[in-house]
Structures are given as C-alpha cells and as structure tokens.
Amino acid sequence: RVGTQIGNYRLLRLLGEGGFAEVYLGEHSYLGTHAAIKILHTRVAQGDIAQFQQEARLLANLIHPHIVRVLDFGVADHTPYLVMDYAPGGTLRTRHPKGARLPLPTIVEYVKQIAQALQYAHDQKLIHRDVKPENMLIGRNGEILLSDFGIALIAHSSRYQSTKDMAGTITYMAPEQIEAHPRPASDQYSLGIAVYEWLSGNHPFQGSFTEIAIKHSFTPPPSLIEQLPSLSPALEQIVFTALAKDPKARFANVQAFATALEQASLSTETEPHSSQPPSEALPPIQSAIIPPNQPPPSHSEELVPPIQLASSSIIHTSPNQPMLPTSKLQPATSSESGHEPAERGISRRTLILTAAGTATAGIIGAGVFWFTRPSQPIRLPQSTRSPQGTLFVTYREHTDEVHSVAWSPHGKRIASGSWDSTVQVWNASDGGQVFIYRGHSAQVNLVAWSPDDKRIASQSEDETVQVWNANDGSQVFIYKGHTAPASSVAWSPNGQRVASGSTNGAVQVWNANDGSQAFTYQAHTASVWSVAWSPDGKRIASGSYDHTVRVWNANDGSQAFTYKGHADHVSSVAWSPNGQRIASGSGDSTVQVWNANDGSQAFTYKGHTVWVCSVAWSPDGQRIASGSASPDKTVQVWQAV
Structure with a gap:
C-alpha cells in the first residue's frame, strides 16, 4: 500500500x-x-x-x-x-525490554497516567481490551499515551459478534475476557499484569497459549515477594487484588487501583532495582499503534501456542507427516533473563536431540508427540549404536524461549519457533543452521511442516499465520483471514489446505497455496484450541473451550456430530492412525477415547490429576501418550486398545 x-x-x-x-x-x-x-x-x-x-x-x-x-x-x-496522532517516541516495550525491572516510582507514574486514560474510556462505556506495554506510547513531551482502541472499535460493534469473543493478547488477558465476557475490570487486570512484569521482570504466567489461558483462570500468580524479598506485603497485595480471578474482587475501578498503588509506594522505602542491561536495550521505534515491521533484534521480545497444532496439543503424525510439538509449562527462572553458565542447566532457548529408538513418546514442553524412524534412515552420528538418551545435537542459536519444534517429513531438518520472533531451520544431523525466517514481528508460538516437505506454516503473537518456503525462507503469503488471534493450525494430509482455529470460536479452512478461504466453520461458542484432520483428509475434529469436540466435513463444514463427554475445556484432539477413534484431552483431567463415526465412548483414562494438555497416538495405534499440567507434570503412556 x-x-x-x-x-x-x-x-x-x-x-x-x-x-x-x-x-x-x-x-x-x-x-x-x-x-x-x-x-x-x-x-x-x-x-x-x-x-x-x-x-x-x-x-x-x-x-x-x-x-x-x-x-x-x-x-x-x-x-x-x-x-x-503520530507518536514518534516509541512504546514502553521499546523503552523497557522484556526482563527489565523498573523502579517503583517509575511504575507508579506509568500506572497513574494509563489508569487516567482507562478510567476516562470506561466512563464513556468503552473497554480497551488490549492493555499492554506495546500499546503504551511515549508522547513528544514524554507523556504516556494509550493507543490501539481500534480493537475496541471492532469489538464494540454488535454486527461483528465473531470479533467480540476474545480480542486482545493472552499474556495480559483477564479470565472473564478469555471466556468472552470482557468488562472494565478486565482492563484493570491487564494493567495489573503489566505492573507485575515491571516489578519482577517476568510475566506471572508462562507457557503455550492454552497453558497461559488456564493459568489466568485457575492458578494464583507466583509470589512477588519471593522474587523481590524487599517488596512490601502491602504492595504485593495491591497487585494481587488487581489480579483477582473474580472481577468483583478487584478494585472498584482502575483509578482506585492506581491510587492504592501510589499510596502504598509512599509508605515504603524499598524499590526494585532497574535491571535493563545495555546489551538488551532496544533501539527506539517510530510507531503510533504497533511496533514497526522489521527484522527482530537479538534480544527477546515477548506470546502462543504450538500444535498440530492446538495451542498445547500435539497430534500423531505418520512417518510422512510433520511432527508438531508444543510449548513448555514452566515458571521463568533466572536463567531465562540472565546469562547463566551452560553447565548449570539447559535453558528453554536450547534444543537437544537424543537417540530414542524406533517409536518413542517425546515431550516438548507440555506437549506430547510420537515419532517414528522414516523409511529412509537418517544419518545421525552413531545413531545405530548409541544407547537410548545419547545426546546428538544441542542447538543454541535462539535468544529467547523455544515454544515449538517440528521435524521435516524427510527427517533431515528441524524448524524451531521462538519468542525471539524467529523460526530457525537447521540440520538435524549436526545442528548447522540453514537459515532464519524473520517474517514475524512478535513471538512465534507454533510451526508446522507441510506433508510434502516444501513449506512451513508459522503462527505468531503478531496474530498472523505465515506460509513460507522451507528451503530458503522466501515468503509464500500471509494469511489474514482471522478477526481474532489464531490458536491452532493443521495441514491437511495432502498439504493442499490448512485449518486454523481462533479465539473467537471460528475455524477457517483455506487454500495452502494462495491463502484463499474455502469456508469458515462457526459452530463453537468459545476458543478453538485444537484442530486435527482425519488421516483420510475427509473430516476435521475441533476441540474447544466450550467443552465439546465437533467432528465435521472438511470440504464444506457440514456437521457430523458433537462429542459432549467432557466436563471442562478440550485442549487436545488426536485421530487414531486408522481414523476409527479419537482421543481428547481435557481440563477435567481425563483423556476420553471414542468412536470417530458416531461419538460413542470407548473408555476414559483417569491417570492424571490435573488438566490434560496434549495427547498423541503411537504410530501403530496401540498406545496413547498424554501430557498434563502442573502440579502433575507427567507424560503417561498407556494401552489404547
């Protein structure tokens, strides 16, 4: 343009x-x-x-x-x-990169200005829906300006209900906003997340899209005092009040939150020390609403899922299909933002390859996948003689957390998506880098190879799905059909189409060659977190926050049936290799295996104690591997038939 x-x-x-x-x-x-x-x-x-x-x-x-x-x-x-208005001073994200801890007076001043803007908007009956440092601009006189009310414009319109469900950024999103019921208190919660981040240098909730959403709804934020022993209990309680799960338990309004924070800051003499190392500083950007589209710097930026892509699910693939891993559910540690020696442990930006046998259940973060030795053996160092668990390759080129990893169908290369905004393609045999794809302007949550090995689809926090050449990184196209962030992506078995679910409950099926949309499936009433094609490519199963799995025709979206066996959200769906059964993992702590033709239930696996975030069938269809969240944190392999 x-x-x-x-x-x-x-x-x-x-x-x-x-x-x-x-x-x-x-x-x-x-x-x-x-x-x-x-x-x-x-x-x-x-x-x-x-x-x-x-x-x-x-x-x-x-x-x-x-x-x-x-x-x-x-x-x-x-x-x-x-x-x-054009604000050339950049954003608070550029001024304070991820990991920076801000002095308390600075935080109080930011909150005071943003709260004034939000309170004014709330008084006008308008909810922002996307409060975050990237949308806080620096004016010509150093004042802070709240931007990006464009989401509110779209979401406010009653004629475009599909965009109302969950506009925003999951890292900062209130529980009720995730459930499609935003209110003014939702903006207070988002501002509270920003305050938590500025105090500690970390987001309170980390992981894949699904994991973060569940934590917002059910998990208390980690203690600030444990991270900052000098922080006063009164200040911590003020932040945690703004982060209450129940919006009615938060401050009466966002201005009251800002006032309480300021008053508590006046009574304490202890402040977190600023820790913004020069090496992590970002150059200023000129952006009125969104940071400019440019190759990402070497430091980390900031969120969503990887999947077959459901935000935290991995679907079984055959030897001729891509592996689709997921992100990790784990609180941030000092090694994520600092520079610890390598011998102290493997960081989340490091990838390792080990010898694991012919058919093995593996985990990437909180996701589970099965992989098989391809028909043409891969020449890995000592791969035929090394004992199980032998380390082959450690890849360390990412500068932030790695949240999605996918093997190429021919098994010779690996693509890894990271919160450093890049997808890096490298050799599985020696870790040698082939190229870096820099098409995204925010964290990459998910990568998936096409079945023919020629293309890669990547989904990012920049709310796009991008399809690009797997050999050289040249961009094929950017899919922009969603009116809400994409939360799951899956290639059809023949590689001709892609199905992508979003946080507004819609699943869009589109041409993988040019991005032209075939149709939109809109039967779900909440976010779609898992999408899976049947092995023959004729049907699609989609799992949703509305507690259902819907099985429907992949050609026209006509409904086959709805599976309603779960008592909580469905986070992962996987077809058996023969297409006769479907396994679905849920927030009700179960994996349910049922008939793919009529939904009749075969049995329920109850080995986990918390929500099951990923399921995958073994290539022979005899076993299932399922991964669960904290505090269970287990991958369990069990007999499927």
Whole structure:
C-alpha cells in the first residue's frame, strides 16, 4: 500500500502490522502534516458503513491527554481506516525490554497516567481490551499515551459478534475476557499484569497459549515477594487484588487501583532495582499503534501456542507427516533473563536431540508427540549404536524461549519457533543452521511442516499465520483471514489446505497455496484450541473451550456430530492412525477415547490429576501418550486398545 492515497493522506511507509490492522505513516496531501493511518483487517458491507461511522465517533470523542487522538475515519473499498496522532517516541516495550525491572516510582507514574486514560474510556462505556506495554506510547513531551482502541472499535460493534469473543493478547488477558465476557475490570487486570512484569521482570504466567489461558483462570500468580524479598506485603497485595480471578474482587475501578498503588509506594522505602542491561536495550521505534515491521533484534521480545497444532496439543503424525510439538509449562527462572553458565542447566532457548529408538513418546514442553524412524534412515552420528538418551545435537542459536519444534517429513531438518520472533531451520544431523525466517514481528508460538516437505506454516503473537518456503525462507503469503488471534493450525494430509482455529470460536479452512478461504466453520461458542484432520483428509475434529469436540466435513463444514463427554475445556484432539477413534484431552483431567463415526465412548483414562494438555497416538495405534499440567507434570503412556 505504500505510495497509495487513502483519504487526504499519502502512505509513506509501513510502521507496523498485526492481526487486526496495518499502520502506516501518512502525509496530508495539502497540509504536509504527518499522521498514523490504521487500516483495519475488516471488510464492511455497504449497509454497515453507517454503524462503523457511529462507532468511530465514539473513538474520535475520546479526547484525553493520555489517549492517542483519532483525527479522522473513513472507508476505502469497504475497508475501514482511522487517522490518528503520530507518536514518534516509541512504546514502553521499546523503552523497557522484556526482563527489565523498573523502579517503583517509575511504575507508579506509568500506572497513574494509563489508569487516567482507562478510567476516562470506561466512563464513556468503552473497554480497551488490549492493555499492554506495546500499546503504551511515549508522547513528544514524554507523556504516556494509550493507543490501539481500534480493537475496541471492532469489538464494540454488535454486527461483528465473531470479533467480540476474545480480542486482545493472552499474556495480559483477564479470565472473564478469555471466556468472552470482557468488562472494565478486565482492563484493570491487564494493567495489573503489566505492573507485575515491571516489578519482577517476568510475566506471572508462562507457557503455550492454552497453558497461559488456564493459568489466568485457575492458578494464583507466583509470589512477588519471593522474587523481590524487599517488596512490601502491602504492595504485593495491591497487585494481587488487581489480579483477582473474580472481577468483583478487584478494585472498584482502575483509578482506585492506581491510587492504592501510589499510596502504598509512599509508605515504603524499598524499590526494585532497574535491571535493563545495555546489551538488551532496544533501539527506539517510530510507531503510533504497533511496533514497526522489521527484522527482530537479538534480544527477546515477548506470546502462543504450538500444535498440530492446538495451542498445547500435539497430534500423531505418520512417518510422512510433520511432527508438531508444543510449548513448555514452566515458571521463568533466572536463567531465562540472565546469562547463566551452560553447565548449570539447559535453558528453554536450547534444543537437544537424543537417540530414542524406533517409536518413542517425546515431550516438548507440555506437549506430547510420537515419532517414528522414516523409511529412509537418517544419518545421525552413531545413531545405530548409541544407547537410548545419547545426546546428538544441542542447538543454541535462539535468544529467547523455544515454544515449538517440528521435524521435516524427510527427517533431515528441524524448524524451531521462538519468542525471539524467529523460526530457525537447521540440520538435524549436526545442528548447522540453514537459515532464519524473520517474517514475524512478535513471538512465534507454533510451526508446522507441510506433508510434502516444501513449506512451513508459522503462527505468531503478531496474530498472523505465515506460509513460507522451507528451503530458503522466501515468503509464500500471509494469511489474514482471522478477526481474532489464531490458536491452532493443521495441514491437511495432502498439504493442499490448512485449518486454523481462533479465539473467537471460528475455524477457517483455506487454500495452502494462495491463502484463499474455502469456508469458515462457526459452530463453537468459545476458543478453538485444537484442530486435527482425519488421516483420510475427509473430516476435521475441533476441540474447544466450550467443552465439546465437533467432528465435521472438511470440504464444506457440514456437521457430523458433537462429542459432549467432557466436563471442562478440550485442549487436545488426536485421530487414531486408522481414523476409527479419537482421543481428547481435557481440563477435567481425563483423556476420553471414542468412536470417530458416531461419538460413542470407548473408555476414559483417569491417570492424571490435573488438566490434560496434549495427547498423541503411537504410530501403530496401540498406545496413547498424554501430557498434563502442573502440579502433575507427567507424560503417561498407556494401552489404547
């Protein structure tokens, strides 16, 4: 779009891109002034333009010293866009990279300004839905400006219900927002997560998309005092009040949270020390809404899942299909943000290969997968003579946590997706790097090879699914069909189509060659966290937060049946190799095995004590491996038939 005209503005350059919008620097044709032009990834029917104009007026009327001002609004070729003040000072994420601990007075000042903006918006009956450091801009005079109310614009419209369900970023998302019931207290929770991160240098909840979502809903945040012994209990309690699972248990409003934090800070003399090493500092960026689209620096950035892709599930694949691992459920340690000696342990940015036998159950983080020796043996060092568990390769080129790993179908290469915003392709035999794919502008949560070995699909926190050449990294296309973040991705067995589920409950089936959409399946009422094709490619099973697994026709989306045996969310779905049975793991701590043709239940496995986040069949269909969350933290292998 660079060089084109939208309204009175000529687009000069791309500033940033996300799942909901592209942001350009624009120059007014007559006045010569600059503004940020935000082009939404939503097409508006002619009859709906008037309503979008009405919604845009709500944003334009948000006139506050700590909110980025909307100057104009329009629709060009059925695509809505916003003209906004341009803030060249960058974001708080660029000023304070991940891992930095901020002095308490600095945190209090940030919270005071952002809370004022949020309270003003709440008083206007508007919820932001995506409060995070990336959306906190630095104004020309050093003031903090809250941006990206564009998500609120889309989500506020009653005509676009599918985008309302779960717009936002999972790392900062309140439990009720995950369940599609956002309220003003949801923004307070998100700001509380930011405060926790600024105090400790860590997010309170880490892992894959599914793992983080479950922790938001059920797991208390780790103690701040254990990480910062000098922090006062009063301050910790204030942060934890903002992070209460029940929105009614939080502060009465976001301004009350900011006031309580400021008052407590005045009564304490202890502050966390700033720990922003120069080597991790980010260069300033010029972005009004979203950080610019550029190759990521060597330090870490920031979230979602890997799967066959369900956010934390791995589906069994045959020797001719890709392995699809998942992310790890584990609290951050000092080694994640510091530089500990290698002999003290293996960090989450390190990958190891070991000798493991012909058919082995393996784990990548909290995910489980089976892999088999391909028909053409891979020449690995001593692979035919080494005892099980022999270390072959350690890959250390990532600069942040590795959350998805996939073997190529021919078994010679490995692709690893990381929170350093890259996918790195390297040789399985010696760890030699082949190339780095830098198409994403945020953490990569998931990677999957196409069955023909020629392409890779990667899903990122930048809310895109990108398909690219597995041999040289050249981009094939970016799929932007989702109106909410993608949470699961799976290639069809013949590699011609891709199915991707999202947090708004929709599953989209699209052409893997050009990204053209075939159809959207919309029967689920909550986030879809696992998508799996049947071995013959004729049906798709999708597991959801709505406690169901739905089996449907892969060609037209017609419903076959709904499996309702689980009492909690379904996080992983896997077809047996012969396509006759389906295994589903759930938050109810069970794995249920049932008939893939009519949903009649075969049996329920109850070996786990907490939610089961991943399941996979052995290649011969005789056994199942299932992985569970903390505190169980086990992978259990058991007889399937």
